[in-house]
Amino acid sequence: MDFYSRQAEARKQTRWLVIGFILALAAVALALDAVLFSLLESAEAHAPLIAPLDYASRHTRAAFTVTLIVLAVIGLASLFKSLQLRSGGGVVARSLGGVRVERDTSDLKLKRLHNVVEEMAIASGVPVPEIYVLEQETAINAFAAGHTPANAAVTVTQGALDRLNREQLQGVIAHEFSHVVNGDMRLNVQLMGWLFGLLVVALIGRTILRFAPRGRKNGGAILIAALAFVVLGYVGLLAGRILQAAVSRQRERLADASAVQFTRNPGGLKEALLKIAGLAEGSRLVQADAEQVAHMLFAPGLSRIFATHPPLEERIRVLDPSFNPRTLPRLAAEALEEDIGLNLNDPQQASAAVPGLVSVAGLSIAADPVAVAAQVGRLDTVHIEQAQALRLALPESLRRSAGSPDRARALVLTLLLSGDEPVRNRQLTRLANSLAPADLAAIQQCAPLCAQLPPMLRLPALLQIFPALRRLPPQDRQALCALADDLIQADNRIDVFEFCLAKLLATLLQDELEARAPHGRLSATDVSAELQVLFVTLAQAGASDRQQARLAYEAGIGSALPQRAPPFESLEDWPQRLGDALPRLEKLAPLAKKAVIEGLVATVANDGMLSTAEAELLRTVCAILHCPLPPLLPALI
Amino acid sequence: MIVFLVLLVVLVLLFIGAYNRLVTARNAFKNAFAQIDVQLTRRYDLIPNLVEIAKGYMKHERETLENVIRARNSAVEGLKVAASNPADAAAVQKLSGADAQLGGALGRLFALSEAYPDLKANQNMMQLSEELTSTENKVSFARQAYNDAVMTYNNAREVFPSSIVAGMFGFQPAQPLDISKPEAREAPKVSFG
Numbered sequence: 147m148d149f150y151s152r153q154a155e156a157r158k159q160t161r162w163l164v165i166g167f168i169l170a171l172a173a174v175a176l177a178l179d180a181v182l183f184s185l186l187e188s189a190e191a192h193a194p195l196i197a198p199l200d201y202a203s204r205h206t207r208a209a210f211t212v213t214l215i216v217l218a219v220i221g222l223a224s225l226f227k228s229l230q231l232r233s234g235g236g237v238v239a240r241s242l243g244g245v246r247v248e249r250d251t252s253d254l255k256l257k258r259l260h261n262v263v264e265e266m267a268i269a270s271g272v273p274v275p276e277i278y279v280l281e282q283e284t285a286i287n288a289f290a291a292g293h294t295p296a297n298a299a300v301t302v303t304q305g306a307l308d309r310l311n312r313e314q315l316q317g318v319i320a321h322e323f324s325h326v327v328n329g330d331m332r333l334n335v336q337l338m339g340w341l342f343g344l345l346v347v348a349l350i351g352r353t354i355l356r357f358a359p360r361g362r363k364n365g366g367a368i369l370i371a372a373l374a375f376v377v378l379g380y381v382g383l384l385a386g387r388i389l390q391a392a393v394s395r396q397r398e399r400l401a402d403a404s405a406v407q408f409t410r411n412p413g414g415l416k417e418a419l420l421k422i423a424g425l426a427e428g429s430r431l432v433q434a435d436a437e438q439v440a441h442m443l444f445a446p447g448l449s450r451i452f453a454t455h456p457p458l459e460e461r462i463r464v465l466d467p468s469f470n471p472r473t474l475p476r477l478a479a480e481a482l483e484e485d486i487g488l489n490l491n492d493p494q495q496a497s498a499a500v501p502g503l504v505s506v507a508g509l510s511i512a513a514d515p516v517a518v519a520a521q522v523g524r525l526d527t528v529h530i531e532q533a534q535a536l537r538l539a540l541p542e543s544l545r546r547s548a549g550s551p552d553r554a555r556a557l558v559l560t561l562l563l564s565g566d567e568p569v570r571n572r573q574l575t576r577l578a579n580s581l582a583p584a585d586l587a588a589i590q591q592c593a594p595l596c597a598q599l600p601p602m603l604r605l606p607a608l609l610q611i612f613p614a615l616r617r618l619p620p621q622d623r624q625a626l627c628a629l630a631d632d633l634i635q636a637d638n639r640i641d642v643f644e645f646c647l648a649k650l651l652a653t654l655l656q657d658e659l660e661a662r663a664p665h666g667r668l669s670a671t672d673v674s675a676e677l678q679v680l681f682v683t684l685a686q687a688g689a690s691d692r693q694q695a696r697l698a699y700e701a702g703i704g705s706a707l708p709q710r711a712p713p714f715e716s717l718e719d720w721p722q723r724l725g726d727a728l729p730r731l732e733k734l735a736p737l738a739k740k741a742v743i744e745g746l747v748a749t750v751a752n753d754g755m756l757s758t759a760e761a762e763l764l765r766t767v768c769a770i771l772h773c774p775l776p777p778l779l780p781a782l783i
Numbered sequence: 784m785i786v787f788l789v790l791l792v793v794l795v796l797l798f799i800g801a802y803n804r805l806v807t808a809r810n811a812f813k814n815a816f817a818q819i820d821v822q823l824t825r826r827y828d829l830i831p832n833l834v835e836i837a838k839g840y841m842k843h844e845r846e847t848l849e850n851v852i853r854a855r856n857s858a859v860e861g862l863k864v865a866a867s868n869p870a871d872a873a874a875v876q877k878l879s880g881a882d883a884q885l886g887g888a889l890g891r892l893f894a895l896s897e898a899y900p901d902l903k904a905n906q907n908m909m910q911l912s913e914e915l916t917s918t919e920n921k922v923s924f925a926r927q928a929y930n931d932a933v934m935t936y937n938n939a940r941e942v943f944p945s946s947i948v949a950g951m952f953g954f955q956p957a958q959p960l961d962i963s964k965p966e967a968r969e970a971p972k973v974s975f976g
Contacts (some may be wrong), residue, residue, distance in 0.1 A: 252910075254909055254910065254913060255907075257913055258913055258917075261914070261917030262917070264917070265917060265920045268818055268822075268924045271815065271932065312916070408924070410927060516844075
């Protein structure tokens with residue numbers, strides 16, 4: 147069968163299944179009618195009678211009204227659910243943690259993705275949809291969401307981006323475009339609406355069962371009616387689920403066939419499926435709430451009985467009739483071997499990319515005479531305009547070096563190595579004890595390059611690689627935090643950078659594990675002691691003497707605590723005190739946080755200079771308070 | 784009487800539906816044709832940048848580079864002539880010949896570039912070759928989408944009952960793009976790992 151006839155076949159099957167779905171709905175409505183009529187009849191005859199037709203023939207009008215009410219309940223409920231699900235594709239993609247890919251991205255992989263999507267838009271004749279990437283998903287998967295082609299969004303996982311070559315990615319994207327073109331999203335929303343209608347029937351029955359008046363006249367009849375609602379609702383729901391899954395499988399067959407139509411290349415799609423078969427994590431998504439998009443995914447995201455996708459083997463065989471399921475393990479292993487050709491986890495690439503970062507950053511400092519002037523006074527202080535230039539210089543080069551979690555981990559640890567020889571040796575011994583030789587080698591490679599990284603760029607560089615770190619499994623993340631603490635303790639003192647790094651690691655890598663609320667309800671006066679610690683620390687970090695620090699402190703604290711600002715006092719043990727203060731500050735109400743951060747900016751800007759320590763502290767505090775950097779600042783830091 | 788009226792309404796609705804389907808299909812294939820134009824132009828715009836970067840590395844391949852530029856210029860000329868009158872079959876034929884020559888010249892350039900690892904590792908070169916690959920694909924997908932759209936349109940035009948509507952309003956049959964030379968369709972193989 148060629149792809150045109152496969153498409154026709156899948157469309158025909160879908161039509162029958164949808165008719166079946168409608169019939170199932172009608173059957174549920176009829177059965178409800180039958181129960182209700184029987185009860186009404188027996189109430190009239192004062193004897194238990196099962197004669198729904200007798201009742202309907204004698205009270206046509208009442209029967210008609212009852213039927214209408216039943217249908218209205220199901221109909222309104224499905225309408226409600228459909229409207230709720232009707233959000234644009236971008237909303238769905240973002241709710242699953244998707245990051246938007248822009249047209250002018252400079253990352254080669256993202257650029258390739260964007261190009262492939264544009265190609266498929268041309269091949270299938272629909273507008274180019276929004277594109278998202280799930281950066282934390284290492285499995286190979288993709289989905290299309292949205293109600294119409296105009297508001298559709300195509301999302302792929304980082305795993306698909308990393309592991310598929312151009313042709314394979316094209317096959318996967320073409321598959322998703324079929325869902326867009328054939329209106330599968332709309333169909334699915336419709337089916338989910340109907341299922342919800344049946345669920346509401348069952349829920350009404352359950353509610354009546356719980357609150358029904360017992361022992362009164364007609365009490366028994368009401369209970370029987372409620373029970374009928376529950377049973378029929380759930381039976382209908384079960385049948386509906388099975389039909390919905392069957393529809394979904396047909397749409398997948400249609401999408402596979404359409405992908406061949408769009409690309410005229412069954413090979414790419416076939417190889418992508420083989421890779422999924424060969425990969426341990428396959429197509430499984432980490433995010434649990436993927437159910438909402440299960441029907442639009444490229445390959446099943448959840449393993450369960452009500453499969454939304456045909457089995458992989460069957461899909462591969464359709465694309466390549468000569469395929470023998472027994473050879474699947476071997477072919478899958480071969481497909482994965484190709485990853486090596488795609489430079490995955492290649493240490494050489496890491497070392498090739500990092501020099502780019504350093505040279506770009508180094509250039510922008512040397513080229514700016516203002517920076518040279520500023521460096522005369524204090525080596526790690528820069529003018530605010532120059533910080534702007536630094537920021538522009540950084541992200542692009544770093545994104546390249548921070549592709550894989552392992553490389554990102556090596557970079558974090560390298561940044562913590564001390565410049566002082568004895569301390570450094572002690573740190574290296576500790577690393578050697580707890581790391582694999584390969585990781586140690588990666589650190590040795592990064593070391594000379596990290597040493598050249600200007601201090602001002604260390605923390606921004608770190609924040610760039612956090613998305614990659616988040617892809618580490620939870621136990622590795624905890625091990626990394628512990629190891630970092632170990633390195634920090636090696637010289638028995640904590641500097642600002644070390645403090646910030648440890649706090650950021652602990653907060654950003656662990657808060658999604660704990661799922662805490664990002665904000666609390668405390669007001670600024672509840673935490674005035676903690677605010678004092680915070681502002682003093684920041685003021686000291688930017689000032690050279692006590693007098694200057696006091697002025698900077700007073701410039702900012704008034705914004706956070708306008709009524710009763712605590713006086714300035716020097717702090718020697720700030721790492722301890724600030725560490726204790728931050729968890730309480732996190733519980734501030736959102737508006738109070740805004741005032742605090744405005745105050746912090748005033749403190750930092752008091753002397754018109756931005757020291758590295760100031761910038762690092764400010765960034766860290768913002769991240770820990772779950773606040774974005776204030777509008778004035780992203781340009782600066 | 785009522786039966787007759789209902790039948791009339793149904794017939795009118797069917798008629799309107801058939802007409803609208805035909806117009807939609809016709810617009811779809813016309814738009815698909817415009818896409819081919821856009822993508823070819825984009826392809827020709829990319830090539831000077833590519834040669835500019837390659838020049839820095841491939842000092843001894845002057846002739847190849849000049850060939851690429853020459854083929855590109857004649858393809859641009861061909862596109863200008865063909866775009867001004869798409870119905871002129873000879874002009875379209877000439878364009879596709881020039882485009883095929885350009886494809887061949889590019890293919891040689893890429894084959895030679897295998898010997899220059901520095902060039903292959905150049906970020907701009909990687910970006911550009913990705914762009915070129917994508918544009919090649921877009922050209923062929925646009926052609927394919929055009930032919931698909933033509934098929935859909937011709938199907939709608941010829942099947943009963945919409946063939947009656949098509950006949951009444953003079954919907955002309957559309958010609959799919961005929962690729963006479965297979966190499967005209969062949970994109971130059973770009974492989975940068």
